[in-house]
Amino acid sequence: MRELIKLRDMWKSFGEVNALQNVNLTIPQGKITALLGPSGSGKTTLLRIIAGLDIPTRGKFYYKGTLISGNDQANLRQKATLVFQKSVFFHTTVYNNVAFGLKLIDEVSKEQVSNKISEALALVRLEGFEKRQAKKLSGGEQQRVSLARALVLDRELLLLDEPTVNLDPKNVSIIEEAIHRVNQEKKTTIVLATHNMFQAEAISQRVALLIDGTVKQIGTNKDVFGKSNKHLESFARLENVFSGTAKQSEGTSTIEINENLKIEAAFSKSGKVSVHVRPEDILLSTKALKSSARNVFKGKIVGITDLGGIAKITVDAGRKFSIQITKKSLTEMKLTVGAEIFLAFKASSVRLI
């Protein structure tokens, strides 16, 4: 795994506030890395430093092994571009906004500018928007123009600051698809700041968990999401965390959560335990299931939340369970609040915290 960026002992302070504290992070080349963390965790500050817009208070920043100093920032900005969380535009057309960066490059002809703009707008599915006033577009369209404006430059590093926050599912999926395509087809290294755990897991290959300006965990998706940990739990307010008394029997454990709810887990442990079941590990069925799943409960849907391409279903089955399904499943199963439902998950999906 070739590294594109290496940050060592990096700090960024604003007065007495430390936005970043001793950050150590490696960004591999050609991969999508998610900076996952809650608001105020330092994601934007970190992206701005990597983009060459801000200078760290202290620490070392290596780009392809070369130490970057404050004077190298202008060069860094020729290699990386940042898409801001809030779309900002020059008071002109979509075409001129997307062309802005290209026009700064001497060797690009007018025809090439035009072709590249058409290509970038097609990637974000905004063909024919060239003559529209950028500031008059909808929020989702504006964010797609912002992405096109960055993509058109073909930089080797693309930095995205919460690119889909507050957008509707259609715009989210267009942006996520474009990000995925650029990474796959052009091998662009992408760093995506997000507070959406599902998005981080779905899009990226590596995840850095940033909390209170510190990288608490870094690794592949499997490393970070594969097993529950206190950092992830503290940030994500992990759903489906249950505490109870476990009893061992034949290599498994039965955890009594309350009088009506007993969860079977594929580990041997006795006494007080806390366990977690990932929302995407739970199956939903409108009819009673006959399966190998050791945990099958009947409950009632008490909430449905749209999370973009996916939906979160909350089911009361003695305790509240959060289940993650696709929007397609939600539509096909015709799920509504108040409906009775069966949920099932394997004993091996129950993780000890």
Add this chain to the structure above:
Amino acid sequence: MTATIVDGIIKAFQLIFSLDPEVYRITGLSLYVSGLAVVLATIWSIPIATILGLKNFRGRKFLRGSFSAFIGIPTVVLGLLFYLLFSRSGPLGFFGLLHTPLLISIGQSVLITPILISFITSAIEAIDMDLRDLARTLGSTEIQASLSILKEASGGVILAVLAGFNRAFAELGIAMIVGGNIYKRTRILTTTIALETGKAEIAQSIALGVILVGIVYVLNISMSYLRKR
């Protein structure tokens, strides 16, 4: 008095349409002097306002406040100051600029500098500063990014230039004191109006007043139309 005013307005149109050479010379000199003042003030005001609008440095607030305070500086005070500086015995008297249109322009340019700087700074401050970072992340140098912001603020810059021109074109104190209102040399619209009124030539004064106001009106309307386009 009503008859005098009506007479003055009629005379004004007669003077304008009869292509009276003296009126056109005075009007032309007024436009030249104030136009040059605006050009000079713009040259130094834009960079200063750009720095004030974009940079944060110690003393910025004081400077910003000072320029705002000097917007209302009395023209006669500035005229007197320039007279003392450029009179034959003054420290800058060796330039020999007293009683020349150039010195009126220089005086007016100093007069309108606080207007231009304050207005342009406000126009820049009104622009979303994320645009500057956007320009930088898209590959602009610091100067290119600042120019992008200035371009976004161009509406405000035009307004500032226009306000400066209006102030210079309509002022009397500097033109009278450092220009001396010399016939065929430094006589401009405002000084001529003052002179003619002093001579009880009310109709002539009104005529020139109509021309003065007419030019300001047409110019402002045209610029307003151009801004909208």
